[in-house]
Amino acid sequence: MKTRRPASYSTRQQKLILDYLASLGDSHVTVFQLVRHFEQEAAGIGQTTIYRHLEKLAARGIIRKYVLNDGKSACYQYVGNDVCREHFHLTCEQCGSLIHLDCELLDTIQGHLLREHGFQINKLKTVFYGTCGKCLSPYTR
Protein backbone atom coordinates (compact mmCIF):
# COMPACT_ATOMS: atom_id res chain seq x y z
CA MET A 1 0.00 0.00 0.00
CA LYS A 2 1.89 2.96 -1.26
CA THR A 3 0.18 5.64 0.72
CA ARG A 4 2.19 8.70 -0.20
CA ARG A 5 3.49 9.65 -3.61
CA PRO A 6 0.37 11.40 -4.80
CA ALA A 7 1.73 11.29 -8.31
CA SER A 8 3.96 14.12 -9.35
CA TYR A 9 5.06 15.14 -12.80
CA SER A 10 8.42 16.63 -13.43
CA THR A 11 8.04 19.87 -15.26
CA ARG A 12 10.31 22.49 -16.69
CA GLN A 13 9.31 25.02 -14.06
CA GLN A 14 9.83 22.58 -11.26
CA LYS A 15 13.36 21.85 -12.37
CA LEU A 16 14.24 25.48 -12.90
CA ILE A 17 13.03 26.45 -9.46
CA LEU A 18 14.74 23.63 -7.63
CA ASP A 19 17.97 24.08 -9.54
CA TYR A 20 18.06 27.75 -8.80
CA LEU A 21 17.38 27.25 -5.12
CA ALA A 22 20.07 24.59 -4.94
CA SER A 23 22.52 26.87 -6.69
CA LEU A 24 22.11 29.41 -3.93
CA GLY A 25 23.52 27.06 -1.35
CA ASP A 26 22.96 28.28 2.15
CA SER A 27 21.75 31.71 1.29
CA HIS A 28 18.14 32.62 1.52
CA VAL A 29 15.83 34.25 -0.97
CA THR A 30 12.50 35.94 -0.78
CA VAL A 31 9.65 35.10 -3.07
CA PHE A 32 10.06 38.52 -4.57
CA GLN A 33 13.66 37.81 -5.46
CA LEU A 34 12.70 34.54 -7.06
CA VAL A 35 9.96 36.12 -9.11
CA ARG A 36 12.30 38.85 -10.24
CA HIS A 37 15.05 36.35 -11.04
CA PHE A 38 12.87 34.28 -13.32
CA GLU A 39 11.40 37.37 -14.89
CA GLN A 40 14.84 38.60 -15.82
CA GLU A 41 15.72 35.20 -17.15
CA ALA A 42 12.51 35.35 -19.13
CA ALA A 43 12.00 31.86 -17.82
CA GLY A 44 8.28 32.07 -18.13
CA ILE A 45 7.32 31.03 -14.63
CA GLY A 46 4.31 32.63 -13.06
CA GLN A 47 4.56 33.65 -9.47
CA THR A 48 1.66 31.42 -8.59
CA THR A 49 3.78 28.51 -9.69
CA ILE A 50 6.67 29.71 -7.62
CA TYR A 51 4.50 29.92 -4.55
CA ARG A 52 3.14 26.47 -5.17
CA HIS A 53 6.51 24.88 -5.58
CA LEU A 54 7.94 26.61 -2.56
CA GLU A 55 5.10 25.28 -0.52
CA LYS A 56 5.63 21.72 -1.71
CA LEU A 57 9.37 21.85 -1.33
CA ALA A 58 9.04 23.23 2.16
CA ALA A 59 6.55 20.53 3.06
CA ARG A 60 9.00 17.90 1.87
CA GLY A 61 11.78 19.51 3.85
CA ILE A 62 13.87 20.26 0.82
CA ILE A 63 13.79 23.94 1.47
CA ARG A 64 13.05 25.76 4.66
CA LYS A 65 10.75 28.67 5.17
CA TYR A 66 11.66 31.54 7.40
CA VAL A 67 9.33 34.28 8.37
CA LEU A 68 11.36 37.30 9.19
CA ASN A 69 10.47 39.33 12.17
CA ASP A 70 8.96 42.15 10.25
CA GLY A 71 6.30 39.76 9.03
CA LYS A 72 6.77 40.83 5.46
CA SER A 73 7.66 38.54 2.63
CA ALA A 74 8.93 35.12 3.68
CA CYS A 75 12.40 33.79 3.00
CA TYR A 76 13.28 30.38 1.69
CA GLN A 77 16.52 28.49 1.92
CA TYR A 78 17.70 25.35 0.23
CA VAL A 79 18.32 22.53 2.63
CA GLY A 80 18.87 19.67 0.24
CA ASN A 81 18.06 16.08 0.85
CA ASP A 82 19.80 15.51 4.10
CA VAL A 83 22.20 18.24 4.87
CA CYS A 84 21.06 20.58 7.56
CA ARG A 85 18.48 18.15 8.83
CA GLU A 86 20.52 17.03 11.73
CA HIS A 87 21.81 20.19 13.18
CA PHE A 88 20.44 23.39 14.53
CA HIS A 89 20.75 26.80 13.01
CA LEU A 90 21.69 30.06 14.53
CA THR A 91 21.23 33.36 12.86
CA CYS A 92 22.94 36.56 13.72
CA GLU A 93 20.63 39.49 14.15
CA GLN A 94 23.42 41.89 13.36
CA CYS A 95 24.95 40.57 10.17
CA GLY A 96 22.23 38.14 9.18
CA SER A 97 24.57 35.22 8.72
CA LEU A 98 23.26 31.74 9.11
CA ILE A 99 25.33 29.38 11.21
CA HIS A 100 25.05 25.62 11.06
CA LEU A 101 25.68 24.08 14.41
CA ASP A 102 26.49 20.47 15.06
CA CYS A 103 26.69 20.20 18.77
CA GLU A 104 26.12 17.31 21.13
CA LEU A 105 24.73 19.45 23.88
CA LEU A 106 22.03 20.71 21.62
CA ASP A 107 21.23 17.19 20.62
CA THR A 108 20.56 16.29 24.20
CA ILE A 109 18.08 19.10 24.34
CA GLN A 110 15.91 17.38 21.84
CA GLY A 111 15.62 14.33 24.04
CA HIS A 112 15.25 16.37 27.18
CA LEU A 113 12.42 18.47 25.83
CA LEU A 114 10.61 15.37 24.70
CA ARG A 115 11.04 13.39 27.91
CA GLU A 116 10.73 16.14 30.47
CA HIS A 117 8.44 18.56 28.74
CA GLY A 118 6.60 16.44 26.23
CA PHE A 119 7.68 18.69 23.43
CA GLN A 120 8.89 17.31 20.12
CA ILE A 121 11.17 19.93 18.71
CA ASN A 122 11.32 20.54 15.00
CA LYS A 123 14.94 21.10 14.10
CA LEU A 124 14.08 22.14 10.63
CA LYS A 125 12.12 25.13 11.73
CA THR A 126 13.81 26.13 14.93
CA VAL A 127 16.31 28.90 14.61
CA PHE A 128 18.25 30.52 17.40
CA TYR A 129 18.47 34.27 17.24
CA GLY A 130 21.35 36.12 18.70
CA THR A 131 24.67 37.70 17.92
CA CYS A 132 27.57 35.86 16.37
CA GLY A 133 31.17 35.98 17.44
CA LYS A 134 32.25 38.34 14.70
CA CYS A 135 29.64 40.87 15.63
CA LEU A 136 30.22 40.47 19.34
CA SER A 137 33.92 41.25 19.47
CA PRO A 138 34.38 44.49 17.50
CA TYR A 139 32.02 46.76 19.24
CA THR A 140 30.74 45.33 22.44
CA ARG A 141 27.83 47.71 22.16
Added chain:
Amino acid sequence: MKTRRPASYSTRQQKLILDYLASLGDSHVTVFQLVRHFEQEAAGIGQTTIYRHLEKLAARGIIRKYVLNDGKSACYQYVGNDVCREHFHLTCEQCGSLIHLDCELLDTIQGHLLREHGFQINKLKTVFYGTCGKCLSPYTR
Protein backbone atom coordinates in the same frame (compact mmCIF):
# COMPACT_ATOMS: atom_id res chain seq x y z
CA MET B 1 17.51 70.85 25.09
CA LYS B 2 15.03 68.08 25.66
CA THR B 3 15.89 65.78 22.79
CA ARG B 4 13.57 62.81 23.27
CA ARG B 5 9.99 62.89 24.39
CA PRO B 6 8.48 63.73 21.05
CA ALA B 7 5.42 64.95 22.88
CA SER B 8 2.94 62.26 23.72
CA TYR B 9 -0.50 62.67 25.13
CA SER B 10 -2.01 60.14 27.43
CA THR B 11 -5.32 59.10 26.04
CA ARG B 12 -8.11 56.83 27.07
CA GLN B 13 -7.31 54.36 24.33
CA GLN B 14 -3.67 54.28 25.19
CA LYS B 15 -4.42 53.40 28.77
CA LEU B 16 -6.99 50.76 27.88
CA ILE B 17 -4.64 49.02 25.50
CA LEU B 18 -1.66 48.98 27.80
CA ASP B 19 -3.73 47.91 30.78
CA TYR B 20 -5.26 45.06 28.86
CA LEU B 21 -1.94 43.85 27.57
CA ALA B 22 -0.48 43.99 31.04
CA SER B 23 -3.46 42.10 32.44
CA LEU B 24 -2.71 39.21 30.12
CA GLY B 25 0.59 38.62 31.77
CA ASP B 26 2.64 36.13 29.83
CA SER B 27 0.09 35.13 27.31
CA HIS B 28 0.16 36.40 23.80
CA VAL B 29 -2.56 37.98 21.71
CA THR B 30 -3.06 38.59 18.07
CA VAL B 31 -4.18 41.90 16.74
CA PHE B 32 -7.42 40.24 15.80
CA GLN B 33 -8.03 39.18 19.37
CA LEU B 34 -7.35 42.67 20.62
CA VAL B 35 -9.70 44.19 18.12
CA ARG B 36 -12.39 41.71 19.04
CA HIS B 37 -11.83 42.24 22.74
CA PHE B 38 -12.32 45.97 22.56
CA GLU B 39 -15.25 45.57 20.27
CA GLN B 40 -17.00 43.36 22.77
CA GLU B 41 -16.17 45.78 25.51
CA ALA B 42 -17.63 48.46 23.32
CA ALA B 43 -14.51 50.34 24.22
CA GLY B 44 -14.58 52.36 21.06
CA ILE B 45 -11.05 51.77 19.87
CA GLY B 46 -10.44 51.55 16.18
CA GLN B 47 -8.11 48.89 14.92
CA THR B 48 -5.92 51.52 13.38
CA THR B 49 -5.30 52.87 16.84
CA ILE B 50 -4.51 49.40 18.11
CA TYR B 51 -1.96 48.88 15.38
CA ARG B 52 -0.39 52.24 16.09
CA HIS B 53 -0.08 51.62 19.79
CA LEU B 54 1.30 48.13 19.35
CA GLU B 55 3.95 49.51 17.10
CA LYS B 56 4.97 52.13 19.61
CA LEU B 57 4.93 49.78 22.56
CA ALA B 58 7.00 47.23 20.68
CA ALA B 59 9.48 49.89 19.71
CA ARG B 60 9.80 50.85 23.35
CA GLY B 61 10.29 47.22 24.32
CA ILE B 62 7.22 47.12 26.50
CA ILE B 63 5.62 44.42 24.43
CA ARG B 64 7.18 41.89 22.12
CA LYS B 65 6.15 41.08 18.62
CA TYR B 66 6.19 37.53 17.34
CA VAL B 67 5.68 36.58 13.78
CA LEU B 68 4.41 33.06 13.62
CA ASN B 69 5.74 30.74 10.99
CA ASP B 70 2.71 30.89 8.83
CA GLY B 71 3.44 34.54 8.33
CA LYS B 72 -0.12 35.44 9.13
CA SER B 73 -1.22 37.76 11.83
CA ALA B 74 1.45 38.74 14.30
CA CYS B 75 1.29 38.03 18.00
CA TYR B 76 2.08 40.45 20.73
CA GLN B 77 3.02 39.70 24.28
CA TYR B 78 3.41 41.93 27.27
CA VAL B 79 6.94 41.93 28.51
CA GLY B 80 6.68 44.76 30.95
CA ASN B 81 9.94 45.48 32.51
CA ASP B 82 11.33 42.05 33.07
CA VAL B 83 8.95 39.11 32.93
CA CYS B 84 9.61 36.56 30.22
CA ARG B 85 13.05 37.87 29.72
CA GLU B 86 14.58 34.96 31.50
CA HIS B 87 13.03 31.92 29.94
CA PHE B 88 12.67 30.36 26.55
CA HIS B 89 9.55 29.95 24.53
CA LEU B 90 8.25 27.00 22.62
CA THR B 91 5.46 27.15 20.16
CA CYS B 92 3.41 24.26 18.87
CA GLU B 93 3.12 24.14 15.11
CA GLN B 94 -0.09 22.19 15.35
CA CYS B 95 -2.19 24.12 17.82
CA GLY B 96 -0.20 27.33 17.90
CA SER B 97 0.06 27.46 21.66
CA LEU B 98 2.92 29.32 23.24
CA ILE B 99 4.72 27.57 26.06
CA HIS B 100 6.88 29.30 28.60
CA LEU B 101 9.74 27.13 29.65
CA ASP B 102 11.82 27.64 32.71
CA CYS B 103 14.35 24.90 32.50
CA GLU B 104 17.82 24.65 33.89
CA LEU B 105 19.11 22.55 31.04
CA LEU B 106 18.08 25.14 28.56
CA ASP B 107 19.72 27.78 30.63
CA THR B 108 23.01 25.99 30.24
CA ILE B 109 22.65 26.36 26.51
CA GLN B 110 23.08 30.05 26.72
CA GLY B 111 26.44 29.74 28.44
CA HIS B 112 27.51 26.84 26.27
CA LEU B 113 26.75 28.63 23.03
CA LEU B 114 28.64 31.65 24.20
CA ARG B 115 31.70 29.81 25.49
CA GLU B 116 31.98 27.07 22.92
CA HIS B 117 30.54 28.68 19.85
CA GLY B 118 30.95 32.38 20.51
CA PHE B 119 27.26 32.95 20.00
CA GLN B 120 25.26 35.22 22.25
CA ILE B 121 21.73 33.94 22.12
CA ASN B 122 18.82 36.32 22.30
CA LYS B 123 16.22 34.68 24.48
CA LEU B 124 13.70 37.30 23.65
CA LYS B 125 13.57 36.40 20.02
CA THR B 126 14.40 32.74 20.01
CA VAL B 127 11.45 30.44 19.81
CA PHE B 128 11.54 26.67 19.56
CA TYR B 129 9.19 25.20 17.02
CA GLY B 130 7.77 21.74 17.36
CA THR B 131 4.80 19.78 18.56
CA CYS B 132 3.43 19.97 22.06
CA GLY B 133 2.39 17.06 24.22
CA LYS B 134 -1.29 17.52 23.61
CA CYS B 135 -0.88 17.37 19.88
CA LEU B 136 1.58 14.51 20.01
CA SER B 137 -0.51 11.99 21.88
CA PRO B 138 -3.88 11.82 20.07
CA TYR B 139 -2.89 10.98 16.60
CA THR B 140 0.72 10.03 16.29
CA ARG B 141 0.58 11.10 12.67
Added chain:
DNA sequence: CTAGTTGCAAAGAGTTTGCATGGCG
Protein backbone atom coordinates in the same frame (compact mmCIF):
# COMPACT_ATOMS: atom_id res chain seq x y z
C1' DC C 1 -6.41 9.92 -22.42
C1' DT C 2 -6.13 11.21 -17.47
C1' DA C 3 -4.61 13.57 -13.81
C1' DG C 4 -1.33 16.74 -12.21
C1' DT C 5 0.48 21.54 -13.49
C1' DT C 6 0.45 26.18 -15.03
C1' DG C 7 -0.71 31.07 -14.87
C1' DC C 8 -3.78 34.87 -15.33
C1' DA C 9 -6.84 37.47 -12.86
C1' DA C 10 -9.49 37.97 -8.91
C1' DA C 11 -10.13 37.23 -4.14
C1' DG C 12 -8.27 37.22 0.66
C1' DA C 13 -5.88 38.42 4.81
C1' DG C 14 -3.28 41.46 7.43
C1' DT C 15 -1.40 45.94 7.85
C1' DT C 16 -0.62 50.79 6.68
C1' DT C 17 -1.94 55.38 5.15
C1' DG C 18 -4.78 59.67 3.95
C1' DC C 19 -7.42 62.85 5.93
C1' DA C 20 -10.96 65.13 8.53
C1' DT C 21 -12.42 65.19 13.28
C1' DG C 22 -11.65 64.99 18.17
C1' DG C 23 -9.14 65.57 22.62
C1' DC C 24 -4.94 66.53 25.69
C1' DG C 25 -2.34 69.89 27.75
Added chain:
DNA sequence: CGCCATGCAAACTCTTTGCAACTAG
Protein backbone atom coordinates in the same frame (compact mmCIF):
# COMPACT_ATOMS: atom_id res chain seq x y z
C1' DC D 1 -5.52 77.08 20.80
C1' DG D 2 -1.81 74.04 18.78
C1' DC D 3 -0.62 69.68 18.04
C1' DC D 4 -0.99 64.93 18.67
C1' DA D 5 -4.32 61.10 18.57
C1' DT D 6 -8.18 58.80 16.61
C1' DG D 7 -10.77 56.15 13.28
C1' DC D 8 -13.09 55.36 9.01
C1' DA D 9 -12.29 53.96 4.53
C1' DA D 10 -9.23 53.28 0.97
C1' DA D 11 -4.78 51.75 -0.40
C1' DC D 12 -1.18 48.33 -0.15
C1' DT D 13 1.48 44.08 0.17
C1' DC D 14 1.94 39.43 0.23
C1' DT D 15 -0.28 35.12 -0.59
C1' DT D 16 -3.97 32.00 -2.01
C1' DT D 17 -7.70 30.44 -4.99
C1' DG D 18 -10.82 29.77 -9.17
C1' DC D 19 -10.67 28.12 -13.43
C1' DA D 20 -9.62 27.13 -18.17
C1' DA D 21 -5.78 25.77 -20.96
C1' DC D 22 -1.76 22.82 -20.99
C1' DT D 23 1.33 18.80 -20.60
C1' DA D 24 3.81 14.69 -18.59
C1' DG D 25 3.33 9.89 -18.39
